[in-house]
Amino acid sequence: MSTLTAQTYLTPAEYINWERKAVTKHEYLDGEIVAMSGASNAHNIITMNTSYQLYDQLLDRDCFVYASDMRVGVDSPTSYLYPDIAVVCGEPRFEDDVFDTLLNPTIIIEVLSPSTAAYDRRDKFTRYQQIASLKEYILISQSQVYVEHHLRQENQWRVTEFQKLDDVVPVTSIKCELLLGHIYRRVTFSG
Numbered sequence: 437m438s439t440l441t442a443q444t445y446l447t448p449a450e451y452i453n454w455e456r457k458a459v460t461k462h463e464y465l466d467g468e469i470v471a472m473s474g475a476s477n478a479h480n481i482i483t484m485n486t487s488y489q490l491y492d493q494l495l496d497r498d499c500f501v502y503a504s505d506m507r508v509g510v511d512s513p514t515s516y517l518y519p520d521i522a523v524v525c526g527e528p529r530f531e532d533d534v535f536d537t538l539l540n541p542t543i544i545i546e547v548l549s550p551s552t553a554a555y556d557r558r559d560k561f562t563r564y565q566q567i568a569s570l571k572e573y574i575l576i577s578q579s580q581v582y583v584e585h586h587l588r589q590e591n592q593w594r595v596t597e598f599q600k601l602d603d604v605v606p607v608t609s610i611k612c613e614l615l616l617g618h619i620y621r622r623v624t625f626s627g
Contacts, residue, residue: 448514455516456534461505465563466513475504475549478578478623482547483520486576486619490523490543493612499525499542507537508544508567515563521545524569525610540569542609547576561586565593571609581620 446454451464461472475483487503494501502522509516509531516537523543531537544564546556556575564570573586573593583598585605598605598616605614 448516451516452531452537455507456536461518463518464514464516465559466515472518473551475547476578478625479520479547479549481621481623482576482578482619485621485623486545486547486614487521489614489618490521490607490610490612494523494525494610497525497610499523499610500528502538508541508564509537509539510563510566512566513563517560517563519544519564520547523610539567541567542569543572543574543607544570545574545576547578549578553577557584572607574605574607574614576619578623580625581616583614583616583619 445467446464446469448464451469455462455464463470463472483503487501491501500523504518504520506522507516507518508522519541521544522538522541524538524540525542528538529540531539546560548556561573564573571588575584575586577583581599581601583603583605585596585598586593587596587608601617601620603616605616607614
């Protein structure tokens with residue numbers, strides 16, 4: 437994650453207008469613009485494997501699975517973020533009639549890289565917690581077999597860790613399961 441060198445404060449409306457014309461993706465953190473870097477091979481495979489598992493289980497239900505390019509809006513502090521995967525069940529709500537900023541995700545999934553893991557665990561999660569519709573936040577390591585599942589229970593978040601390929605993550609709010617063996621199918625770990 438790196439910020440643009442010429443730092444200029446943009447209002448949320450200015451950011452949206454600018455971002456819709458941009459060639460690359462940028463997140464918006466209460467006025468700060470953060471350039472998004474490209475993803476590794478493992479990151480892309482994990483994102484697709486996970487998206488596919490969810491898509492397949494939700495195929496005949498009133499749910500949508502968005503991978504990588506669906507921006508998510510957060511009211512306070514005003515943020516626009518790009519999760520690796522967002523799921524919404526029921527009618528998706530968007531910021532405007534362009535339909536590129538989702539406001540009511542049920543599940544958000546981030547694939548952790550060494551450079552973004554701390555940001556995804558703390559800063560991004562703190563912002564995502566402000567979304568009332570969010571029920572589950574799932575973090576998937578791209579460096580090892582490791583998944584953190586955060587489940588909202590009233591005003592608390594309960595975390596469960598999974599570290600074996602035969603583990604199954606229960607995605608309870610949408611009645612799905614994520615098999616770690618499928619998440620990590622065809623992923624080669626370096627080192």
